[in-house]
Amino acid sequence: MKTQLTILFLSGLAGATLAQVPTPDANTLMNLGRFDEAKATLVRNAQQNPSVQTYFDAGYGYLRAGQPDSARIWFFKGIPLDEKRIPLNQTGSAITYLVKNDMTNAGPKLDEVVAKSKGKNAEILFRIGEAYTGYLTPGNGSIKPIYPKVVNAAKAIDYLNRATERDKKNPAVQLALGDAYYLNNDAGTAVTRYESALELGMNASRVYQRIGDIYWQGRNLNLAVENYKKAIEANQNYAPAYNQLAELYFLVNRYKEAANYIDQYVNVSNDKRQETLLRQAQFHFLAKDYQRTVNLIDSNRTALAQNPIVYRIEGWAYSSLKEPQKAIQNITTFLEKAPDKAMPDDYKYLGNAYLGIDNTGSDSLKAINDSLGILNLTKAAPFDTTENLYSDIAKYYYRAKKHPQAVAALDSAAKHGFKADVQDLFRYGMSNYTLGFQRDSAGKLVRDTVRFALADSALALAQKASPEYAPTILYRAKAHYYAYAPEEAVRNGKAKPYFEQFISLVADKPDERTRYKKDLILAFKYLISYNELVTKDASARNEWLQKGLSFFPENKDLAKIAAPETDTVDQ
Known part of the structure; x- marks a missing residue:
């Protein structure tokens, strides 16, 4: 169910001029879901500056990316450098078995690192506790663990509380505790822990975004937006908050705001992943900024070209821009490249494009294009629950004086639950009136009283909506x-x-x-x-x-x- 948004649009943020954007650090890249870039940064650092920490960070990047086997390679490189009582990379290696739910290996290996550190090293306890959260990763309005099978909120809370006892001022531990309490269905305590992380010096934007995500999951969208706003106020270049705002506005059907914020997200993050650029184009299409949609696709053609969905979006946009030939070309290409992904709206936009072709000077070409248009609308009509395509089909048949088909289309509209408007009623009445004049086998006029009765019933309803429309009254009389x-x-x-x-x-x-x-x-x-x-x-x-x-x-x-x-x- 769509939730109604009752807050004011953040106009002060939407139009803000953004400072020059620095290159995001690896942690921010991971929070953005840009794991390939984060891994590249961390691996490069490990290669240039080999150490316990850089090897661990490289492995951690792969771990967060959902690639524990690759992570283990880097942890193995760091194990020889580990301090005796702080087996950091050995802990990372043990965690790679844990996240794969390989408890035969994970259990003994985790016990070993806890024993080596005598259960007193906050960093080791923290890393194990964080692993039991499955590494919550926010994005696109959700906050979900990368490794859901390993999630154990009780164990995570236990390890993280033990880490807190030994390092009360570590904001990262408090952030992970917030995640653990969220997974334990205790959102109130989760927010409290996030606030503790903030007090201890955690990046304010990251904390506010995390709090916003928690409120979003609880469907308190006012507080979610309030915290995303705080995240941006703390750092106007903090991209994840723009992305979450875009997705939130999308959720509540405020597409212009969604498009505005995703533009700012792309500008700040420099995120040129195909899925991001595609999302950006989709939001502008939904905002009915069709020219912007086309421009975005054209300017990112290289990045988007391999995804057939691009042809769908561009085709729909061109159909809405009344450029039927381009619409037909793009939608047809999409249907050829991804026939298994075809949906009713493809045929709706394709049908409207064929009907919108200027066939000046060629009646035969018009007949062909109109026929293709109606054929495609007919494919889409039974599945469209919001737009009465049967009405458009009936209008075409009525104007073409194909009255049996016009009546059939409007009968189908009624069967599918669409309420006839005054024009539908008038056309239904007039088509039935015309069909009231039949000829028998000898060519003699035969009055079809049922058709005339149907005509009068429909015209009577049309007259209620427009009491003094002369043609309606005339044909009721006739x-x-x-x-x-x-x-x-x-x-x-x-x-x-x-x-x-x-x-x-x-x-x-x-x-x-x-x-x-x-x-x-x-x-x-x-x-x-x-x-x-x-x-x-x-x-x-x-x-x-x-x-x-x-x-x-x-x-x-x-x-x-x-x-x-x-x-x-x-x-």
Whole structure:
């Protein structure tokens, strides 16, 4: 379920001018999920400055990246340099077995390093305790362990508390304790430990981001944003907070803000990974900044070219930009490259693109493109729960005078739970009205009373939404009139109120009178006949006759009615 965001947009941050961005350190790179860059930095440092710590850091980088076997190689290199009672790299090596859930090897090896350090070295206790958290890694609105199978909150808390007893001022231990308590479903204590890490000098941005992540998991989005804001205030170049803000705004459908913050994240982090650039383009598409979407893809073509999803996003954007040929080219390429990833929206945008092609001067080409457009919309329509594509299909068929297909499309819309708008109702009514005139095998006109009834029902609903729309009223009158033989239609009087209303709406307007001349004459003839055959009201009959003649003095039918002996009404 989408959660509503009730905080003000961080306008002061969104438009901030960012200082020149320094190269992130390895720890920050790991927090960003950019493990390849972090490993490269740490390995280079180990090669240039071999020591207990640099070898451990290189192994730790691989460990955090989810590559324990590679991590073990670097820990092995550092083991000969370990101090006797501080077996740091030996601890790292033992942890590589732990995270692989290889307890046969992990148990004895961990016991050995604890014994060597006599269970008193804070660093060794800290590293083991942190390992039992599975290395929580925040990102994209989540905070999850890299090694979920090894997570043991109770053991993590035990080791980390023992480390705290021996080093009360280590902020890294407090941060790891916050992670452990979070995993123990104690978010309140987790936040307290994070705050302790801050008091002890931990990087403020990192702590505030961690607190923000905890609040996000608890769906307290106000406090999550507040802490991300604090993270950025502490360091405007702290990229993870921008990324989390982008994802949070995405979660609550505020796509413009999401796009704004992911732009700032990319600017600050210089993160050019394919998945990041793709996410950036997606956010701008959702924000309906289609030109920016296309520009981002074009400017990162080399990095993105191997991912077929790029063609989808660009195709959808071009479809929305009313550049149908480019839309068709990109979406078709996507469907060719990744047919197994096709989804209904691909066919929706492809269908709209075909329907949007300018076919000026070529009726045959228009027919082909329109046919392809409808074919693709038909593929998408049954699966689209938010947009009534059946309405678009019906509009096309209605304009093409393919009334059975128009009616079928609108019937499908109703079956799929879409509520017809006034235009749908009018088209449904008019298509059924047209289909009311059938021919038998001999070519004789046969009135389909069911179709006329369906027409009137739909037009009645349309009239409620637009009470004085003349065509709706006119065709309600004609549906009631043509559903019966002429004299029966007059005698039952069902068309009478609609013909009267139609005359009142258009007869006094010269342009409308010209437009609806034939229909107005039919209306006058009907009302004249009704008062002659049903009410026997000569005065009313004469009044309608004279009014009709005043508007259409040259009409031969009205002139004949005015003669002594006349027919009642013509079909």
